[in-house]
Amino acid sequence: MTALSIRTRIELAPTKTCNTSLAENPWAFDTAPGxxxxxxxxxxxxxxxxxxxxxxxxxxxxAYRKMDDEExxxxxxxxxxxxxxxxxxxxxxxxxxxxxxxADFIGDSFQLANAALTRPExxxxxxxxxxxxxxxxDILSTAEQKVILPNLAAGCSMADMADEDSVETAWEEIAExxxxxxxxxxxxxxxxxxxxxxxxxxxxxxxxAFCGQRGGIVCTSxxxxxxxxxxxxxxHRVLFFPDQHLGRNTAKAMGIPLEQMPMWNPRxxxxxxxxxxxxxxxxxLWHGFCSxxxxxxxxxxxxxxQEHPGxxxxxHPECPMPVVDAADEAGSTDAIRKFVEASQPExxxxxxxxxxxxxxxxxxxxxxxxxxxxxxxxxxxTMYRIHPGYLAWVLEDLVAGEVSNQITVPxxxxxxxKIALDRMLAAKPx
Numbered sequence: 001m002t003a004l005s006i007r008t009r010i011e012l013a014p015t016k017t018c019n020t021s022l023a024e025n026p027w028a029f030d031t032a033p034g035x036x037x038x039x040x041x042x043x044x045x046x047x048x049x050x051x052x053x054x055x056x057x058x059x060x061x062x063a064y065r066k067m068d069d070e071e072x073x074x075x076x077x078x079x080x081x082x083x084x085x086x087x088x089x090x091x092x093x094x095x096x097x098x099x100x101x102x103a104d105f106i107g108d109s110f111q112l113a114n115a116a117l118t119r120p121e122x123x124x125x126x127x128x129x130x131x132x133x134x135x136x137x138d139i140l141s142t143a144e145q146k147v148i149l150p151n152l153a154a155g156c157s158m159a160d161m162a163d164e165d166s167v168e169t170a171w172e173e174i175a176e177x178x179x180x181x182x183x184x185x186x187x188x189x190x191x192x193x194x195x196x197x198x199x200x201x202x203x204x205x206x207x208x209a210f211c212g213q214r215g216g217i218v219c220t221s222x223x224x225x226x227x228x229x230x231x232x233x234x235x236h237r238v239l240f241f242p243d244q245h246l247g248r249n250t251a252k253a254m255g256i257p258l259e260q261m262p263m264w265n266p267r268x269x270x271x272x273x274x275x276x277x278x279x280x281x282x283x284x285l286w287h288g289f290c291s292x293x294x295x296x297x298x299x300x301x302x303x304x305x306q307e308h309p310g311x312x313x314x315x316h317p318e319c320p321m322p323v324v325d326a327a328d329e330a331g332s333t334d335a336i337r338k339f340v341e342a343s344q345p346e347x348x349x350x351x352x353x354x355x356x357x358x359x360x361x362x363x364x365x366x367x368x369x370x371x372x373x374x375x376x377x378x379x380x381x382t383m384y385r386i387h388p389g390y391l392a393w394v395l396e397d398l399v400a401g402e403v404s405n406q407i408t409v410p411x412x413x414x415x416x417x418k419i420a421l422d423r424m425l426a427a428k429p430x
Contacts, residue, residue: 025065025387025389026385026386026390027059027389030059030060030385060151060389061393064389064390064393065389069098069388072388072389072391072392073101073102073388075392075396076102076388076391076392076395077102079392079396079398080102082399083124083395083398085119085121085122086121086123086124086398087122087124087126087395087398088104088105088115088116088119088122088125089102089103089105089126089128089391090103090104090107090112090116090125090126090127090128090129090133090137091103091105091128091129092106092107092109092112092128092130092133092383093107093108093333093334093354093356093357093360094333094354094356094379094380094383095128095129095383095386096356096383096384096387097356097359097360098388099128099386099388099391100128100360102128102391104119107333107334108220108221108332108334109129109133109136109202109220110201110220110221110222110223110332110334110424111222111334112127112129112133112137113133113137113140113201113220113421113424113425114425117140120142120145122145123145123146124145124146124147124148124398124403125137125141125145125146125147125148126148126391126395127147127148127149128150128386128391129154129383129386130149130154130155130156130159130382130383131149131152131154131155131156131159131407132156132159132201132202132203132204133201134147134149134407135204135205135407135409136201136205136208136421137407138407138408138409138414139205139208139409139417139418140418140421146403146406147407147408148394148398148403148405148406148407149405149407150386150387150390150394150405151385151387151390152405154382154385154386156202156382157291157382158200158202158243158289158291159202159203159242161286161287161288161289162199162207162241162242162266162286163204164204164207164210166266167197167207167210167266168210169266170239170271171197171210171214171239173270173271174195174239174278177270177278177279178195178237179194180193180194180195185214185215192234192235192236193235193236194235194236195236195238195239195284196214196216196231196234196235196237196239197210197214197215197216197238197239197241198211198216198218198219198231198238198239198240198241198247199211199216199217199218199219199240199241199242199420200219200220200224200240200242200243200246200247201219201220201424202242202290203218203241203242205409205413205414205417206417207241207242208416208420208421209412209413209415209416209417210416211417211420212415212416212417212418212419212420212421213416213419215234215235216420217230217231217420217423217424217427218421218423218424219424219427220332220424221246221316221317221331221333222334222335222429223424223427223428223429224246224247224317225253225429225430226427226429226430227424227427228250228254228283229254230427237281237283237284238251238282238284239264240283240284240285240286241288243289243290243318244263244285244287244289245289245290245294245318245319245320245321245324246318247261247283247285248261248285248321249317249319249321250317251283252321256282256283259280260281260282260283261281261283261284262277262278262281262284262285263285263287264284264285264286265287266286271284271287289318290318292318292353292354293316293353294318294319294320295374295376296315296319296320296323296352296374297323297373298322298323300352300373300374300375301313301323301326301327301352301373302326304350304371308348308350308369310348311350312339312343312347312348312349313326313327313328313329313349313350313351313352313373314327314328314329314330314331314335314339314340314350314351314352315327315329315330315351315353315373316330316331316336316352316353317330317331317332323352327352332429333353336353336361340361340364340365340370343365343368345367345368346367346368347368347369348368348369348370349368349370349371350371350373351370351371351372351373352373352374354379354380354383355372355374355379356379356383358371358372359372390405
């Protein structure tokens, strides 16, 4: 879908929860507080400061703001050709088409983390995604490689819902309930820890390091089940953050009852639970969510089934549990892609995930009817900050021998974070 068609549909959409200023270019709002226009007004979560707030850039150089699309794409292609194997561009499934057309690899966070490892000869890794993804690429890359995020304002509101201080405080309270040393948990007579931390990929490098230092692991939506199985071999319980919905949907599919999945609200003592409730818990779910996937509803699925008898519905596991239960299938972005790939001509498929990916699938399979469950165009507002202007800027700087918008994770964080990430990479999804 072109930028023009997105803009038109947003302006016509009769809704109060999708911000029409998404039609503006990202440099118009990059330096403003919050996460910018786009997916939902719920993107801004009071009480949590963005983890990358200090990384906000200045304005994109004026010359790039004035260039038309044709010139920007020409400059990107020429810079790529000049840099050759010294460069690799990674593009997330949710990225806008104008950007992913230049990517060497397109995938979900798990795939792109692996893809970066396949190009050790690349001197620069340009990550067209969001901040936590670029941090992960820096942790996994070699010391000689430079990781670049074209727009430093591309953060993630879900990732910011679990900040380091809040998780540390929660861990100390949890340790008191379960009776272990928060700095050095020890296994019991059964050889298991009282609780083990699991962080979703959508989290800061500091929280990945937190997990690495405490025997924990990182998961993605692709391998969440494998990771929880890994965790239960080593511990009686899991502290899962920041996305409550992925944790709940994954654990429920594994047979864990809902009453053993208390929510942990970091703004309340003991997360809003009693010590007795926590004793019975199998999964402590952090009070976080993705504002894009939270928009999907059972009513939307019912409407799709009424209007399209025989429709197949697949949603992302970041959606609320009732939505996942009402769908035919749930899976990661790559699982959604494979689901569509395995479908047949004339099939009708309703998808509950970010609109850029849905539109791309619809264009790739024109002999099928593929549409987004949510009738309102609400892209991931932070992913949308990566614009061809920013990509052209950082690539031409590389040609000139300059590195702009480099993401560097300090060694004290990178070392333990890599432990948790290596465990994630070893936990291959089935």
